[in-house]
Amino acid sequence: MVKENLVKIASTVPEPTRLIAVSKTKPVEMLQEAYDAGQRLFGENKALEMRDKHAVLPKDIQWHFIGHLQTNKVKYIAPFVTLIHSIDSLQLLEVVNKEALKNNRVIDCLLQFHIASEETKFGLDMSEADALLSSPEYKAMTNVRLCGVMGMATNTDDMAKVRSEFANLRKIFEDLRQRYFEGQEHFSEISMGMSHDYQIAIEEGATLVRVGSSIFGARNYNI
Numbered sequence: 001m002v003k004e005n006l007v008k009i010a011s012t013v014p015e016p017t018r019l020i021a022v023s024k025t026k027p028v029e030m031l032q033e034a035y036d037a038g039q040r041l042f043g044e045n046k047a048l049e050m051r052d053k054h055a056v057l058p059k060d061i062q063w064h065f066i067g068h069l070q071t072n073k074v075k076y077i078a079p080f081v082t083l084i085h086s087i088d089s090l091q092l093l094e095v096v097n098k099e100a101l102k103n104n105r106v107i108d109c110l111l112q113f114h115i116a117s118e119e120t121k122f123g124l125d126m127s128e129a130d131a132l133l134s135s136p137e138y139k140a141m142t143n144v145r146l147c148g149v150m151g152m153a154t155n156t157d158d159m160a161k162v163r164s165e166f167a168n169l170r171k172i173f174e175d176l177r178q179r180y181f182e183g184q185e186h187f188s189e190i191s192m193g194m195s196h197d198y199q200i201a202i203e204e205g206a207t208l209v210r211v212g213s214s215i216f217g218a219r220n221y222n223i
Contacts, residue, residue, distance in 0.1 A: 005215045012199065013202065020043040040060060045067020048073070065077055066150075078103050085110045093132070107143065113150070113172055116155075123152075150191035
């Protein structure tokens with residue numbers, strides 16, 4: 001089923017938007033099936049799970065960390081992670097920079113913004129982002145590269161609300177690009193949209209969409 005689901009979803013994601021197969025809690029056999037069907041971008045939200053899967057799966061997979069990242073877990077993914085979507089504090093970015101330096105890497109990251117009405121979701125507001133990007137600590141970092149923004153819409157059936165939140169994230173991206181990243185082509189990513197709303201996200205400018213259950217089936221949260 002994974003291959004059929006993946007082919008179906010991929011056919012609805014037009015270039016240049018890229019599809020991240022969100023494989024959290026799923027066994028490596030299912031990831032391998034998606035890989036064999038041509039998928040190379042995988043998203044995980046637990047550092048240790050990502051580390052263990054990376055150890056046994058093909059090395060040309062691009063690993064995207066999409067969940068809330070604890071500072072004490074950065075070291076487990078720093079050697080190989082392709083993109084960290086969930087930078088929500090200067091402290092976390094400092095740790096990523098430190099661990100990237102240890103691994104002689106520059107790690108690409110996205111700033112996560114709180115665009116939903118739910119208080120339970122993580123993310124920066126614009127004032128916090130301004131403080132981070134203006135800080136001497138950020139300006140001194142040499143081993144991280146901010147490439148764009150990420151956000152999660154409210155979990156609701158009100159698609160007009162979801163669209164508005166995605167449009168807001170696009171405006172945040174454009175504002176930051178103009179004020180802090182002008183002429184820097186690497187600042188180009190907008191990560192938004194999941195299984196139930198990714199098509200709206202694409203319409204609102206997403207460059208990366210994160211689709212899990214529509215590819216792999218319902219998630220088992222008890223493992």
